[in-house]
Amino acid sequence: MGDRYAENSNQTRVSDYWLFGIRAGDTFRIGSQSLSLYGGIRNLMDEAYFSNIRINANADRPVAERGYYEPAPGRTFYAGLEWAF
Numbered sequence: 001m002g003d004r005y006a007e008n009s010n011q012t013r014v015s016d017y018w019l020f021g022i023r024a025g026d027t028f029r030i031g032s033q034s035l036s037l038y039g040g041i042r043n044l045m046d047e048a049y050f051s052n053i054r055i056n057a058n059a060d061r062p063v064a065e066r067g068y069y070e071p072a073p074g075r076t077f078y079a080g081l082e083w084a085f
Contacts (some may be wrong), residue, residue, distance in 0.1 A: 001049070006028040006068040007056045014068075017049040023078075032085070039079040 001019075006012040025038025053071030058066040 001074040004053075005064065006053055007059075007066070008064065010064070011063050012068065013028045014050065014053055018045075019047060019049070020044040029064060035083070038082075039077070042076045042078065043072070048074075063064075065085050 001017055003016040004014050006014055009028075019042075021040060021042045021044055023038060023040030026034060027034050027036040049072050050069040052070040054068050057068050
């Protein structure tokens with residue numbers, strides 16, 4: 001994600017960031033059915049970034065006191081199971 005500004009006056013710059021993830025899994029056939037197992041990691045490098053930026057938020061406050069950001073989760077792990085029949 002490239003850098004951008006959090007309000008129309010371009011005083012508050014939001015830094016750019018890169019996100020990496022990895023996912024692996026396998027599918028097993030059991031007759032006409034299939035069973036898939038998978039797992040992965042989101043935000044592999046544990047990058048600190050904002051998941052939501054509210055452009056021009058709290059416009060009634062001075063620029064330095066506005067709350068624009070909602071932090072994103074750090075590194076997360078997930079796994080799943082899918083059964084198709």
